[in-house]
Amino acid sequence: MKILLIGSGGREHALAWKISQSPLLTELHCAPGNPGTAALGTNVPLTDTDIDGIMDYASKKAIDLVVVGPEAPLAMGLADDLNKAGIPCFGPSQEAAQIESSKGYLKDLCAEHSIPTAAYGRFNDETNAKAFLTTMSAPYVIKADGLAAGKGVIIAETSPEAETAIDEMLGGRFGEAGAEIVIEEFLPGEEASFFAITDGIHIVPMIGAQDHKRAFDGDTGPNTGGMGAYSPAPVFTHDIQQQVMSQIIEPTVKALAARGTPYCGVLYAGLMVGPDGPKLIEYNARFGDPECQVMMRRMQSDIVPVLMSAATRKLNGQSFQWTDEAVALVVLANQGYPGAYEKGSVIRGVEEAAALSDVEIFHAGTAIADGKLTATGGRVLNITATGKTGREAIRQAYVAVDRIDWPEGFCRQDIGWRMLERDNT
Numbered sequence: 001m002k003i004l005l006i007g008s009g010g011r012e013h014a015l016a017w018k019i020s021q022s023p024l025l026t027e028l029h030c031a032p033g034n035p036g037t038a039a040l041g042t043n044v045p046l047t048d049t050d051i052d053g054i055m056d057y058a059s060k061k062a063i064d065l066v067v068v069g070p071e072a073p074l075a076m077g078l079a080d081d082l083n084k085a086g087i088p089c090f091g092p093s094q095e096a097a098q099i100e101s102s103k104g105y106l107k108d109l110c111a112e113h114s115i116p117t118a119a120y121g122r123f124n125d126e127t128n129a130k131a132f133l134t135t136m137s138a139p140y141v142i143k144a145d146g147l148a149a150g151k152g153v154i155i156a157e158t159s160p161e162a163e164t165a166i167d168e169m170l171g172g173r174f175g176e177a178g179a180e181i182v183i184e185e186f187l188p189g190e191e192a193s194f195f196a197i198t199d200g201i202h203i204v205p206m207i208g209a210q211d212h213k214r215a216f217d218g219d220t221g222p223n224t225g226g227m228g229a230y231s232p233a234p235v236f237t238h239d240i241q242q243q244v245m246s247q248i249i250e251p252t253v254k255a256l257a258a259r260g261t262p263y264c265g266v267l268y269a270g271l272m273v274g275p276d277g278p279k280l281i282e283y284n285a286r287f288g289d290p291e292c293q294v295m296m297r298r299m300q301s302d303i304v305p306v307l308m309s310a311a312t313r314k315l316n317g318q319s320f321q322w323t324d325e326a327v328a329l330v331v332l333a334n335q336g337y338p339g340a341y342e343k344g345s346v347i348r349g350v351e352e353a354a355a356l357s358d359v360e361i362f363h364a365g366t367a368i369a370d371g372k373l374t375a376t377g378g379r380v381l382n383i384t385a386t387g388k389t390g391r392e393a394i395r396q397a398y399v400a401v402d403r404i405d406w407p408e409g410f411c412r413q414d415i416g417w418r419m420l421e422r423d424n425t
């Protein structure tokens with residue numbers, strides 16, 4: 001089977017790593033890929049949003065399956081174009097991908113199908129939005145309706161702050177994405193991510209994970225794409241997973257099919273596990289990054305048959321096997337990330353770190369320049385380690401981090417603190 005994987009992050013390197021272990025694979029192509037995927041297949045110099053280029057390449061190379069990593073090509077309709085051309089695609093249609101790209105669309109779907117989520121209102125004018133605030137208590141959660149690169153959510157502690165956020169968003173701070181806003185009840189609890197693969201009807205549950213969104217230790221500093229992750233997440237028990245499947249994932253898949261927009265791909269549920277059980281914060285139409293990397297390391301079975309069956313709408317009776325071992329991941333990022341950072345600094349010691357037992361390193365924003373590994377992105381390397389316990393996995397990940405010589409980089413030193421706090425052994 002010839003597979004074309006779209007994307008260039010740590011998530012895609014981990015997917016490529018897992019896919020390349022499949023006996024079904026004959027060729028792996030990655031567009032554009034990174035130095036990590038180059039070692040596993042052929043990197044193709046096409047950006048992930050070059051829809052015409054991808055379509056052209058997929059038909060010229062007689063690709064059997066396209067696996068889409070990031071959301072941008074999905075929101076542009078790549079899956080629709082591939083399906084029209086008769087090329088199986090793992091990833092939802094543009095319409096189904098709206099569960100990520102429009103928060104209001106998702107909230108209405110939840111309300112219609114009694115899917116547990118925060119109470120909310122949708123607004124496109126300041127007066128009604130501010131009137132709605134008076135019916136709620138602090139803190140207030142104000143969200144731009146559209147995609148705002150992960151920056152479209154403001155949690156305001158006081159009502160004047162919330163009013164400012166409303167004015168700014170509806171005033172155009174996020175452009176079109178903020179032309180409509182959603183105001184939500186604040187959900188207390190611990191966040192976790194859960195993933196399930198569906199062909200539009202059948203569902204294969206994956207596992208839960210937790211990530212660290214803030215840049216600095218103690219979960220402080222600006223929001224990032226994710227500075228570390230681990231699985232299993234102790235807060236995400238078997239019971240919670242069952243509830244998420246029956247109350248959230250299954251009704252969502254049914255509702256999307258009933259609307260005539262069946263969802264094919266991975267559903268990434270961002271959840272709050274609180275006193276009233278799990279509630280949905282948001283969906284993404286893709287694998288989480290870095291959660292995908294820890295899941296790929298825990299997956300014992302072949303991923304390719306499930307991806308192909310989902311893409312060809314034949315997912316029935318399949319399942320994944322997972323190791324009980326824990327996996328931890330530490331992101332090495334460029335100093336300055338998520339703000340401005342320098343590109344081109346040299347990274348040494350990656351091979352020495354990767355040679356440690358139980359360690360696997362995934363590339364994200366790296367490049368090879370003059371034969372040397374250099375940093376070109378914000379999040380640069382993902383250091384993963386397995387262990388019998390979460391504590392062991394985390395310890396080994398940091399042993400590997402210490403072998404890497406990159407003065408221009410930084411990482412959080414406290415990945416997994418929630419898990420360690422729960423498990424005092």
Ligand code: AMP
Nearest residue numbers: 118141153184185186187188270281282
């Ligand atoms: P979102 O872009 O919807 O995932 O929101 C970004 C982050 O804001 C989430 O990861 C949560 O940490 C936080 N958040 C969003 N909605 C809520 C809510 N209703 N209650 C508490 N925290 C929230």
Ligand code: GLY
Nearest residue numbers: 225226288289290
């Ligand atoms: N880990 C957060 C995300 O992928 O959006």
